[in-house]
Amino acid sequence: MKRLNLPPLNKCSVAVIGLGYVGLPLAIAIANQKRCILSNKKIQRNVIGFDLDISRIIELKKGFDRNKISSKNTKKHLKNIKFTNDKKLLKKVDVFIITVPTPIDKKNNPNSSFIKEASKLVGESIRSSEQNKLNKIIIYESTVYPGLTEEICVPIIEQNSGLIYNNPKNERTFFCGYSPERINPGDSNxxxxxxxxxxxxxxxxxxxxxxxxxxxxxxxxxxxxxxxxVAEAAKIIENIQRDINIALVNELSMLFKKIEIDTQEVLEAANTKWNFHKYRPGLVGGHCIGVDPYYLTFKAQEIGFETKLISAGRSINNYMYEYLFQEIVNLLNKQNEDANDIKILLLGITYKSNCSDMRNSQLVLLAEKIKKRDLEITIVDPKVDRKKALEEMSLEILLKIPKNKKFSIIIFGLFHEEFNHLSYDVLKKSTKKNAVIIDLTNKIIGENVIHL
Ligand SMILES: NC(=O)c1ccc[n+]([C@@H]2O[C@H](COP(=O)([O-])OP(=O)(O)OC[C@H]3O[C@@H](n4cnc5c(N)ncnc54)[C@H](O)[C@@H]3O)[C@@H](O)[C@H]2O)c1
Incomplete structure (x- = not known):
């Protein structure tokens, strides 16, 4: 290993590029480990947290994490990281870890602009630090299709650094790796x-x-x-497997509704078999499960391979908010209330429980669809940045259920910790006589409560 002039493991300087849901916890974990778990040797690593978003840097310098993902000791933990958006500080870095977004565009094709930009940044930084004798290591953590790191990112680094990737002669070279992130925001386990x-x-x-x-x-x-x-592929299929399994139960739940069978009861019964996998129907959103399959289908298309099952799963899961909307319209038709009197309450609008992230949330799409129909909707979500939601999405979001309103339909979308007290009896206090509670959380049981 020594002959490759790799950075010293316990004394290297590390930069995490992109301080979002993935990058910040990673930077905290690296910066706060004082002894190596494997050898118990002392660790002295300089950790730079780099982000292009200056407002994020200012907040983190003050000890504030807008994503609210770090522990109670956030301020203490952040102290060991040098937060910056100054590219010059990257010149002395030995190890770069890229944790920038890899979203999809409007046509569901990979949007690699962030990861390309980050690769360019790294390339430029390692060019300007050529005098350093240690060879740099660049580790990608952003989710990508198999091949993207070496086919797209590596050439950009080569071009901008003037160095040769993985040069067997070990001259004018740099090295790469890939280590997928599997964290689950909002899940403390x-x-x-x-x-x-x-x-x-x-x-x-x-x-x-x-x-x-x-x-x-x-x-x-x-x-x-x-x-x-292999590492790139392993990450992507973890989420594809989940997407397809959820799509299957979503399809079953739509079918069972038509033949008047309770999906929950069917799932409970089937689950008594040792090898049945228990998935629940629901809305799939966020930047992983709803996005990653498109990266693989894109790669497959590129080489002329048709991914029938993966694509079918995506289209079923993409349709679920529209299906839910249609269910709401059917329920309202049955209630036969004057359109002006209809009041809908949506509890939770982020893409999953205990998470503040609203991007790619099907509950946002559902709320927008309800609003477009000129139906009155009250949205309650204590997790979100309410100012941002209003400015960027024109969605007014409340912290608590208003006491002065009675609702025709309650959509219990997410089980945020702040909703722990919302039992059937509590919700009933906010409903009209024939109101229906659509419980997507599977926590509420009672009269006029329906599940997917
Ligand atoms: N959020 C998750 O639960 C999760 C889990 C596993 C994997 N991932 C993957 O990890 C990657 C990052 O996701 P995330 O949720 O942390 O994203 P995020 O949007 O929360 O954060 C990304 C950060 O990168 C910054 N950024 C963008 N371009 C940059 C650049 N060129 N240089 C420096 N900073 C830049 C943004 O300002 C932002 O702060 C994605 O590929 C995602 O698919 C996410």
Whole structure:
């Protein structure tokens, strides 16, 4: 390993590029590990947290995380990271970890602009630090299709650095790796420290370096694979598997509704078999499950392979908010209330419970559809940035259920911790006589409560 002039494991300087849901917890974990988990040796790493969003940097410098994902000790933990948007500070960095967004565009094709931009930034930074004898390691954590790191990002780094990727002569070179992130925002049981980290590198020495690097601070341990492509593929199929399984139960629930069978009861019964996998119907949103399959289908298309099942799963799950809207219209028709008197309450609008993120939320699409029909909708979500929601999405969001209103339909969308007290009896106090509660959380049982 030494002959590759790799950075010293316990004394390297690390920059995390992109301080969002993935990057910030990662930077915190690296910066606050004082002894290597594997060797118990002392760790002295400089950690730079880099983001192009200056407002994010200002907030983090003040100890504030708008994503509210870090623990109570946020302020203390953030102190060990140098937050910056100054590119010059990246010149002395040995290890870059890229955690920028990899969304899709309006046509559901990968939008690689952020990851390309970050690769350019790294390329420029390592060009200007050529005098440093250590070879740089660039680890990608953003979710991508198998091949994207080495086919798209590496050439950009080469072009902007003037260096040769993974040069066997070990001259004028840099190395890459891929280690997917599997955190689950809003889920305190599955955090960076409790999830095994899959690691990979462009050659066996770099792969071992990267594996040991993560092993030094990830308490759950690591799992090294043989290539970057394998690690990229492993991440993407984790989410595809989930997407397809949810699509299956969503399809079943729409069918069972038509033949008047209770889907929940069917699932409970089927689940008594040892090898039945229990998935619940629901809305799929966010930047992972609803996005990652498109990365793989894009790659498949590129090589002329048709992904029938993955694409079918996507179209079923994409349709669910429209299906729900139609269900609401059917219920309202039955209630036969004057359109001006109809009042709908939506509890939770982010893409999942206990998360502040509204991007790619099907509940947002549902709320917009209801508003377009000129129906009165009250949205309650204590997790979201309400100012941003109003400015960017024209959605007025309240902290609590207003006491002076009685609702025709309550859509219990998410089970945020602040909604723990919302039992059937509590919700009933806010409903009209024949009101219906559509419970997407599967927590409420009672008269006129329906589930997907
Ligand atoms: N959010 C999740 O639950 C989750 C879980 C696993 C994997 N991922 C993947 O991790 C990646 C990051 O996701 P996220 O949710 O943390 O995104 P995010 O939108 O929360 O944060 C990304 C950050 O990167 C910054 N950024 C964008 N371009 C940049 C650049 N060129 N240089 C520096 N900073 C830049 C943005 O300002 C933002 O602060 C994505 O590929 C995503 O698919 C996300």
């Amino acid at each position: 599955h955090t960076i420290n409790t999830i095994i980290k899959v690691t990979s590198g462009c050659n066996k020495y770099v792969a071992s370096w990267i594996d040991e690097f993560y092993g030094s601070f990830i308490k759950a341990g690591t799992y090294k694979v043989s290539s970057i492509k």
